[in-house]
Amino acid sequence: MRRASREFFTARTVGEALAGFRPARRTPVETVGLADALHRVPAADVRAPAAMPGFARSTVDGYAVRAADTYGASEGLPSYVELAGAVRMGTAPTVAVSHGECVAVPTGAVLPDGADAVVMVEHTAETMPGTIEVTRPVAPGAGLVRADEDAAAGDVLVAAGRPLRAAQLGFLAAAGVTSVAVRARPRVAIVSTGDEVVPPGTATLAPGQVRDATASALAGLVRDAGGEPVAAAIVPDDRGALESALRAALADADLVVVSAGSSVGARDETAGAVAALGEIWCHGLAVKPGKPTLLADCAGVPLVGLPGNPLSALVVFGLVGVPLVWRLAGCEHPPPEPTVRARLGRDLASATGRLDVVQVAVRYGVPVPTAEPLFGPSALLSVLARADGYVIVPEPATGLDAGTELTVTLHR
CATH class of the missing domain: 2.170.190.11 (Molybdopterin biosynthesis moea protein, domain 3.)
Structure with a gap:
């Protein structure tokens, strides 16, 4: 246990994780029709076969x-x-x-x-x-x-590495391009761990048991990022069982996510199991919630170990995991989340050197909306379910004053 605690001295900032943890792995290329191409990532620039519209x-x-x-x-x-x-x-x-x-x-x-x-x-x-x-x-x-006002022959119609939007599908159709070479959807294996964790369909819970809610939410985030979630069996708190489950997941996935597998509890075996299969890049992020996050490279397959608390796990995966899914599909710059400008409804305290992610409810009004912080233990999914979005208190800040105008990133 002392060894696991020492790993927190390798904690990185979220910015460092996004800039430094950049696995080279990319999904293979496949060809899809325009009907299946929305939000897919072109593997190469798509060029106009002829001038568009072709006549004045x-x-x-x-x-x-x-x-x-x-x-x-x-x-x-x-x-x-x-x-x-x-x-x-x-x-x-x-x-x-x-x-x-x-x-x-x-x-x-x-x-x-x-x-x-x-x-x-x-x-x-x-x-x-x-x-x-x-x-x-x-x-x-x-x-x-003019005959070539939309595009001249050979012009780039859509660039590689950027998810296709609806208008771009129309542009390709107008050019006579009916299929596109895109990166395959990244397969993301979600491994849930814990003796207390049971499937969501469990009708009656025994004392101490909890239904696996995090895996379902993670699967939704993966789909939103263009990935294909692959649910694995729930693994008990056993080093050998976890290592075996991870080995199987790594053999058939582009990204492995361990849910509830990187707390600093006495029974946490994730870091040891991952170390046996690959190289740990960091075990600890300077973010609240979500500090006990593990990032690793296992023979070219990235692995993310998430905190045990559901709110922490989903916040961290949104910040670090979602960009990884996009990157595996060849998209270096993920499409931005929707945002709104709002005034903070109350003071927010923060510790310098740590990124704070605070869930908020947005109250729309004049002249600008108000962002009301929502607080609660990170074990409670209700906080996230009630939130319209979140605000970030950056690392250098010691807090934000009520009335501060800031950007709220909205949940999709």
Whole structure:
């Protein structure tokens, strides 16, 4: 037990963990259709196979013209052009625009040859059959998009290493790209430990037993980060059993998470079991809640040992584990969580040199919302379940005063 306590002298800050614990492992590449590509991480830049949209087209309903024929036009002194024909949607123009002429075009239609602008129909009138009155001048390029304005052939449509958003899927579809090479979803094995821990479906608890709530919550965080949670059996507080379970999990996972496995209690065997399988990078983070966190590399597979208390475990996994899941899928910079600016509802005390993560309820009001801190033992999931988000008291601070305007990171 004394050896486990000494490991806390290797405690790192959360910033050091994010910057320094960077396993090289990446998931393999697979090809998926656009229907399955949302939030997946491209393994390579996806480039435009051809110019987009591929032809100059109108962005308004109106008349394709030569811009020079409209110069000086006004309500009091309009310009007049002859109607040479019309363009139908989805077909190539059968007429061109010459000096002093125009062609009727709907939004999205192909721009006819000779035209370099489109006058909105609102700025025109047909004064007599075949003659169009223009009451506002247009510059070359007005009312249209060029053939390569969305993208030139070979341009990067979406960059590697960034999760695909819905709009990007539409962009790829417009380019005719129907499948993408992406990183496979990281397989995250969640190993729960403890003689007192029983499956959530246990109808009646014996004295001292607790249902495994943390594993279900961790699985949700893994899915949110684009990973695939893999539940392992609950392991008793036995060094041999834990080492065997971890060895099996490491053989089939990209990341192993040990839930309730790195407290400093007398029966904690996690550090010893992990040390037998790999190299411990740190055992202790300067964060509250969540100090007894273990990070290790086991033959190229990262392992995170979380504190036993559910609130602590979930807070730490959100700070350190979620970025790891994204990194394994090739995303170096995880998409940011939603935030809101708010004023602190009461004073917050803190110890310098430690990152404090405080759960808050957000009360929306004018001019800015109020963040009301929620307190309770880290063994209580109710604190996290009631919270709308959290605020961070940085390491150098000794606390924050009520009324301080700060950023609340919202829970999804």
